[in-house]
Amino acid sequence: MSWNEPGGGDKKDPWSGRGNEKGPPDLDEAIRSLQEKLGGIFGGGGGGNKEPGSSMKSMGYLAAGAAVLWGLSGFYIVDEGNHGVVTRFGKFTDTTQAGLNWHIPAPIEQVQIVNVKQQRFIEVGYRSGGAQQTLGSVPREALMLTKDENIVDVRLAVQYQVKDAKQFLFNVANPSETLKQVTESAERGVIGSSNMDFVLTEGRSEIVAQIGKEIQEVMDAYQSGIQITSVNLQDAQPPEPVQGAFEDAIKAREDQQRLINEAQAYSNDVVPKARGAAARKSQEAEGYKEQVIAQAEGEATRFTNLLVEYKKAPDITRRRLYIETIESVLSKTNTVMIDVKGGNNLLYLPIDKLAKQSVPNVETINLPQPSLSQPQPVENIQRGAVRGRDVRGRQ
Numbered sequence: 001m002s003w004n005e006p007g008g009g010d011k012k013d014p015w016s017g018r019g020n021e022k023g024p025p026d027l028d029e030a031i032r033s034l035q036e037k038l039g040g041i042f043g044g045g046g047g048g049n050k051e052p053g054s055s056m057k058s059m060g061y062l063a064a065g066a067a068v069l070w071g072l073s074g075f076y077i078v079d080e081g082n083h084g085v086v087t088r089f090g091k092f093t094d095t096t097q098a099g100l101n102w103h104i105p106a107p108i109e110q111v112q113i114v115n116v117k118q119q120r121f122i123e124v125g126y127r128s129g130g131a132q133q134t135l136g137s138v139p140r141e142a143l144m145l146t147k148d149e150n151i152v153d154v155r156l157a158v159q160y161q162v163k164d165a166k167q168f169l170f171n172v173a174n175p176s177e178t179l180k181q182v183t184e185s186a187e188r189g190v191i192g193s194s195n196m197d198f199v200l201t202e203g204r205s206e207i208v209a210q211i212g213k214e215i216q217e218v219m220d221a222y223q224s225g226i227q228i229t230s231v232n233l234q235d236a237q238p239p240e241p242v243q244g245a246f247e248d249a250i251k252a253r254e255d256q257q258r259l260i261n262e263a264q265a266y267s268n269d270v271v272p273k274a275r276g277a278a279a280r281k282s283q284e285a286e287g288y289k290e291q292v293i294a295q296a297e298g299e300a301t302r303f304t305n306l307l308v309e310y311k312k313a314p315d316i317t318r319r320r321l322y323i324e325t326i327e328s329v330l331s332k333t334n335t336v337m338i339d340v341k342g343g344n345n346l347l348y349l350p351i352d353k354l355a356k357q358s359v360p361n362v363e364t365i366n367l368p369q370p371s372l373s374q375p376q377p378v379e380n381i382q383r384g385a386v387r388g389r390d391v392r393g394r395q
Contacts (some may be wrong), residue, residue, distance in 0.1 A: 084111045086110070156231065
């Protein structure tokens with residue numbers, strides 16, 4: 001009976017030689033099957049006759065392609081304003097600048113991009129809900145004790161940016177939370193060393209500057225890689241029960257300062273004018289002094305010269321002085337005396353009325369010159385006015 005006839009199950013397969021024997025698959029057959037599949041992928045064909053090293057070449061090509069792709073994955077771009085921090089198995093290796101850079105691909109090296117130009121901020125004592133919206137005070141952070149044992153509500157905002165990407169990533173576990181705690185500590189120290197009036201009124205700028213300085217010193221000591229750009233005092237006010245009284249006190253101080261400024265402006269306007277008037281009076285007095293002195297010196301000099309002439313001719317000098325004195329006195333009056341030779345009558349003329357009349361033609365009447373033994377006045381009528389003058393005699 002043949003092997004494939006019914007009842008011939010005990011016969012062995014003449015081709016395979018295994019019959020009904022059960023066992024593991026042939027290893028050589030499995031390898032050949034895998035080589036055929038790889039050859040089909042890389043274009044080797046499915047023929048039974050293959051060269052001995054074709055499978056090894058295919059594996060080499062596959063490994064080279066994978067290595068190229070793995071190397072290309074190490075290229076990365078750092079944008080402007082950012083820094084790249086390269087780590088090798090978690091340890092810092094290098095800091096790269098903006099542009100195209102390359103590192104050993106993962107899992108050997110990794111890159112973290114840090115924005116060093118971004119303005120970051122934290123809020124202490126309050127929370128904001130967006131643009132120009134404040135959610136309110138946080139009492140646990142805002143309420144602080146001053147030097148004079150008063151409580152104030154202070155709200156502070158701190159802006160900062162990264163100055164060292166390596167320190168920012170590795171030296172402090174949570175830079176933002178650390179900065180917030182440092183800010184609160186520095187704020188309480190500065191507020192605690194100041195009086196309440198100083199905090200609420202004129203000391204705000206000084207307090208902000210001191211807080212910013214202390215924050216920067218502590219963060220530099222931690223080597224946190226943070227640079228403080230600004231510290232803003234959003235609000236500082238007394239507790240709610242006494243807030244009205246403090247507002248009145250602040251308004252009173254403002255009124256006081258306003259009145260002081262007004263008084264200072266008035267003083268600046270009046271004082272220069274008074275000084276100018278005083279200087280003018282002083283100059284006028286000095287001028288009058290010089291005038292009087294010069295006039296007195298001139299009179300003294302004239303009298304000295306006159307004394308010399310008097311010693312030379314006493315009678316003539318005495319007569320001349322008398323005539324000049326009478327002329328000076330009578331020239332200031334409206335009285336005219338006419339002395340008629342050989343008469344005793346005194347003629348009166350209403351000179352005041354004649355002076356008021358307008359005489360178109362003015363004539364001068366000269367009386368005859370009297371003898372030198374007795375001085376005679378000279379009558380002149382000019383524009384309705386008659387004035388008498390003594391006629392000087394000369395021997």
